[in-house]
Amino acid sequence: MSFISFLSPVFAPIFAQFSKKPANKKIIPTEETYSSPATSMIVLSPQLAISAAATLRRNSIQECPPPAEPPPPPTVIVVDDSIVCRKTVKKILENIGYNVYEAENGEECISKMKNNKINMVIMDDDMPIMNGRKAAFLLRQQGYKKLIIGLTGEHRTEEHQKYIDSGADFVLTKPLDIKMLEKLCGGGSGCGSAAAARGEASDGSYTHII
Numbered sequence: 015m016s017f018i019s020f021l022s023p024v025f026a027p028i029f030a031q032f033s034k035k036p037a038n039k040k041i042i043p044t045e046e047t048y049s050s051p052a053t054s055m056i057v058l059s060p061q062l063a064i065s066a067a068a069t070l071r072r073n074s075i076q077e078c079p080p081p082a083e084p085p086p087p088p089t090v091i092v093v094d095d096s097i098v099c100r101k102t103v104k105k106i107l108e109n110i111g112y113n114v115y116e117a118e119n120g121e122e123c124i125s126k127m128k129n130n131k132i133n134m135v136i137m138d139d140d141m142p143i144m145n146g147r148k149a150a151f152l153l154r155q156q157g158y159k160k161l162i163i164g165l166t167g168e169h170r171t172e173e174h175q176k177y178i179d180s181g182a183d184f185v186l187t188k189p190l191d192i193k194m195l196e197k198l199c200g201g202g203s204g205c206g207s208a209a210a211a212r213g214e215a216s217d218g219s220y221t222h223i224i
Contacts, residue, residue, distance in 0.1 A: 089130065091115040093123040093137035093146065103136060110196055120149025134199065138165040139177055150181035163198055
């Protein structure tokens with residue numbers, strides 16, 4: 015008898031014990047935590063997983079703020095008894111981002127400004143009922159501090175100065191220099207501030223009479 019044949023009966027029960035297959039166990043997923051020295055995980059039932067996903071989706075929607083409303087465009091009133099001049103200036107200003115009101119004379123301008131927030135006034139001088147100089151004077155008396163740009167067909171410096179003395183910040187001579195008008199209007203920024211407009215001219219490149 016060989017040595018291996020001799021040992022077989024001795025180790026046979028031991029080999030049989032290690033060769034047994036473990037019994038099949040049915041695992042039902044529940045909300046349990048399985049831990050080991052290296053890992054930890056949570057197993058959710060399908061119903062709980064769906065509920066958790068829906069909650070996360072709702073929270074992500076609630077955390078996103080609504081888009082901000084764009085600011086309203088700045089407003090300007092164009093005052094001229096000539097409909098052609100009004101429409102021309104209106105188109106220029108709308109192209110650079112202004113909301114434009116119109117008036118045919120100084121009296122109508124003052125009336126409309128009582129009910130509307132106006133960032134800037136562009137006003138001809140020679141008009142019936144109330145001219146630009148008188149309207150500018152009254153607006154300043156009422157506390158209007160924003161930009162007033164006077165328009166005139168007069169080329170004489172003394173006539174321009176009268177408009178400045180009445181309350182206008184700048185005077186432009188017709189026919190209009192469109193580039194200068196756009197510069198004074200701030201490119202549609204809507205600052206409408208006389209001080210800001212003067213700041214652009216502080217280098218002496220032009221005076222208040224243009």
